[in-house]
Amino acid sequence: MNTRIVLVFALFATTCLTAWDAEAPAQSSRPAIYDESADGGKQIAAALEAAKNGNKRVLLQFGANWCGWCHKLHGLFESDLEIAAALKESFVVVLVDVNKGHNTETDKQYGHPTAHGLPVIVILDSNGKQLVTKDTGELEEGDHHSPQKVLAFLKEWAEKKA
Numbered sequence: 001m002n003t004r005i006v007l008v009f010a011l012f013a014t015t016c017l018t019a020w021d022a023e024a025p026a027q028s029s030r031p032a033i034y035d036e037s038a039d040g041g042k043q044i045a046a047a048l049e050a051a052k053n054g055n056k057r058v059l060l061q062f063g064a065n066w067c068g069w070c071h072k073l074h075g076l077f078e079s080d081l082e083i084a085a086a087l088k089e090s091f092v093v094v095l096v097d098v099n100k101g102h103n104t105e106t107d108k109q110y111g112h113p114t115a116h117g118l119p120v121i122v123i124l125d126s127n128g129k130q131l132v133t134k135d136t137g138e139l140e141e142g143d144h145h146s147p148q149k150v151l152a153f154l155k156e157w158a159e160k161k162a
Contacts, residue, residue: 030065030071032065033071033074033095034065034070034095034096034097034099035095036065036097036099036102038097039103040096040102040103040105040106040107041103041106043094043096044060044094044124044128047092047094048124048126048127048128050092051092051125051126052127055159056090056091056092056126056159057090057091057092057123057124057131057157057158057159058091058092058093058094058123058124058125058128059091059092059094059122059123060096060110060124061074061093061095061096061120061121062103062113062114062118062120062121062122063095063096063119063120064097064098064099064118065097066099067118069118069119069136069140070119072144072145073136073145073150074095076145076147076150077093080150080151083147083150083151083154086151086155086158087154090159091123091158098114098118110122110133111133113133116135117135117137120134120136121153125159131157134153139153
């Protein structure tokens with residue numbers, strides 16, 4: 001009887017520890033794409049200056065290094081040649097780190113877009129006016145972001161060239 005109780009307790013403890021560990025963000029071998037020490041406000045100010053000089057808009061991607069979907073979207077931005085070209089031509093991209101409450105004032109300034117989850121995109125004109133907030137879940141298709149949906153979104157919000 002005592003052996004059964006010990007076995008049941010050991011099984012219960014193992015299950016609890018496994019479930020607790022599954023909720024913690026996994027340590028990743030992925031490279032850090034978000035600068036966890038950067039001031040989002042300063043990043044955005046620099047991007048707005050560059051956007052004015054280049055007749056572009058600013059694309060803010062709020063996220064965190066532990067976020068798998070953030071890495072997927074960033075990877076698509078870099079690997080899809082058409083998307084990379086659209087970004088380079090029309091946007092100044094800023095990766096705003098929001099890990100563990102970092103840049104909460106910046107998040108608040110743009111209407112708390114992270115309430116949608118991560119990653120989330122905010123598009124600004126070159127004067128800093130917020131044009132749109134995009135829940136990137138709407139750009140997903142199965143286990144990835146749809147290149148067609150992402151490209152259509154970028155084209156829709158790109159600065160119209162004269």
